[in-house]
Amino acid sequence: MKRHLNEGVEPELYFYRDDSKVEVDLIDLTAPQAPELMEVKSSATYHPSYARHLGKVGDLLGVSEPGRAVVLRVDDDYSAGGVTVRGVRSELLGMPR
Secondary structure: OHHHHHOOOOOOEEEEEOOOOOEEEEEEOOOOOOOEEEEEOOOOOOOHHHHHHHHHHHHHHOOOHHHEEEEEOOOOOEEEOOEEEEEHHHHHHOOOO
């Protein structure tokens, strides 16, 4: 939210949960041409189950794979099995991707 406000843009941030308990922690629709889905975990180790709902919700909302990420306590961003893993520090500080 702060990154968008600092850029002078009104953020469009949402949480998603359906009746089947499929949920995504953060949906960022602020930039309609580049929507983002994020699952946020406190772990420092990626596990594929963290991204299980990103695919379902991403397909439903038309968010491409590059716009889907798991945010963890890692130092560097990386890709794991087609999923982008981002470090919480770089995400919070709004560092470029």
